[in-house]
Each structure stands twice: as structure tokens, then as C-alpha cells.
Amino acid sequence: MASTSLCPANTSVSQNCQKTSGFVENKTAQCSFSIESILGLEQKKDITSAVKPHRPWTDTCTNLGNNPHTQIPVISYENSLFRANSTAMQEEKVLKCEKYFSVTERLSFKRELSWYRGRRPRTAFTRNQIDVLENVFKMNSYPGIDIREELARKLDLDEDRIQIWFQNRRAKLKRSHRESQFLMVKNTFTSNLLD
Amino acid sequence: MASTSLCPANTSVSQNCQKTSGFVENKTAQCSFSIESILGLEQKKDITSAVKPHRPWTDTCTNLGNNPHTQIPVISYENSLFRANSTAMQEEKVLKCEKYFSVTERLSFKRELSWYRGRRPRTAFTRNQIDVLENVFKMNSYPGIDIREELARKLDLDEDRIQIWFQNRRAKLKRSHRESQFLMVKNTFTSNLLD
């Protein structure tokens, strides 16, 4: 069955990968992976291909390690207490602190920790912001960039937050549609059964 | 939500009709945005390309492709219970609406319609599939059709899924490059300022 090859140069899909010579008809001789290795059948891992996530609010300086969870922001988000060297250290600090501080304080540490781990602190919209967003959403659930910018200006929020809010709002609407559809289907079936 | 229709699949479209016809004179006092900006009237896309997209996965009966990840669950996937009988009806309704509404509104209809017709259910790749794809990507981020076909066979995926995966993967790589360049520039500025 004329096995085509993952790597045209030299890799055969057949079990007996005897020929690793390369240069059959292709110039890319760099390809010296076995099907097994490509299929990941023998070794797991090698996660090093993980790409950095997009985190504009963290200002990283010499970000060499490239594990997003160990990135050390330099200047940062509003009330940052920690400017330290390692996440592990932070974690230890937090754990140590736990028994000495109040719930609120621990919460604060937890927030710092999550900030360190690279997730944007959850935005707490005000009542008014939500009202405005909901009103706009009722009229147009797909606001373009200019509308989002205008909203951002008016509401004193990042345009990104607006965008995310609309995404999540649409998902919520859809969810509710699904649920009501499900209920209607269920009711239809039920009443059919009763007839 | 007191839908006007017994058929759940109608809800999105008819709702859309209602809301778009209703809000013009129904401006709420809280909202200080211009209608034009809210409606996004500056957008100028053409809707005339009403070509029916190819959606093999919406045909639940002939879904013999047998990829467990792309199969349509009978109940859980939205609208799958209703798709069979009323697509034509929806289309007619939408077409009737078209001449009464703006381009933006028609865009919205189109979006509703395509939502009704169904987007391909999101494929959830397995760990192993991703490992293999990542490995191949490291060697060649532009696999030709033959490689993609082989991958599809080996991984029990549609070739289309492979293609899309590589597209998204390239985009991701590019994003990460852009970002690290941006950070480098920024850090250069910063350290220059500190010197």
C-alpha cells in the first residue's frame, strides 16, 4: 500500500525502518526521526515546545526560563508586595504566612500568588459597568472594535476586558438557549408520552 | 423567554427579529451611545456570498467518518434534533428579513443562521495526538498534503483537522515570536533608561 511518508526524505511508515540513508529525492536530510518517535510511542514528554502565553500585563525582564508559571514580573500590577526571585519561594512564603494571618490577608497572598503564576487578576466590574454592557449587548452582541474602544473609554476599562466580557456574555446567552431548548424538548417528549 | 415559536430552533432567529425591530424607538435612558456606533454601521461587509458551506458533520446519519471526536452526539449537540426538518423554513424567514434591515443586521442574521446550521463541534485532541503533531511540527511546520493524509490515518483524524491544526499552530508560533520581540524592545528601552 505504497506508504507515503511523514518525512519525505527518509522515513518510512513500514515497520522495518531499515533505510535511514536519506537523500532519496529530497534535500531535507535533517529528518532523522523514526515513526515511533514521531508517534510518541516510546517516550513521553518533551514539553519544551510550549509557547509563552500572551500576558501583556506582566512586565517581564530577563525572561529566559520560559515556563510561564515561573516567569518573574518586574514591575507589575497595582499592589504587588513581592519582587522576589522564585515562585517556589513565594509559595513557601505564602504557606508559612498562612498560620499567622487572617483570612483576608491570606486571600491577598493567594491573589499575589496567582498573579505570579501569570493569570490576570479577576476584574470586578461595577454595577454600573455591567448595566451599560448589558444594555449595549441587548442591542448588539457583536460590537466592533470602535464600539469596544468607546465603551472602554466611557467605562474606564481596557478594551480587552470589554472584548472578553462580550465573548463570555455570548457564551452565557448560548448556554441559556441550549438549556431552554433542552427543556422544551423534554416537555415535548413528556407530553407526547402522556397523550 | 416566551418564544414566539414552538420549534426551539426558531428562537434565535425570531428573537433577533424582535430585538432588532424593537430597539430603535426603545432607546434606554442609561445608554449614552449613538445608535450608529452601537449598530456598528461603519462596518461594510457584503453578505451576498450566500453560498452554502460544506458541513458534512451536520449529517448525523451518514456520519461514517467515525472519528469519535467529531461525531455528533445525538442529544447534546445543539439543534441536532431539529436540523432535519426546518432548515428551509429558517432560510426563508431570514431571506424575508433581509430587505428590511441594514447590512449589519443582515450580518447578524447570517451569523444566527450559520449558528443554526451548526459549527463543527470543537475537536478535542488526545494527548498523544498533540504530541505527534507537535513533533511533526518541530520538523516541518508546513506539511504537504501527503504528510497530512498520513498523519490523519495514523491519528484517526480528518485531514482537515490536521490542516487546521497546523494553521493554528503556526499562528501561535508567530504570536509568541511577536511577543518576545516586543518584550525585547521594551526591555532594551527600559534598561537604557535605567543606565
Next chain:
DNA sequence: TTCTAATATAATGCA
């Protein structure tokens, strides 16, 4: 616990 902000990424459409 529920709701939802945030993240990651699959899918779509256009140029």
C-alpha cells in the same frame, strides 16, 4: 455552590 472572568485553542471567513 453558582456565576463568570480569564485562558487556550479549534473553527470560520476573508483577502
Next chain:
DNA sequence: TGCATTATATTAGT
């Protein structure tokens, strides 16, 4: 094909 955008599955904060 790249790109921008959208949908959606998931994680996690309140």
C-alpha cells in the same frame, strides 16, 4: 496561506 475573529472547553476567583 495568513490573519482576525468567533466559538467553546476549561480553569479558577468571588
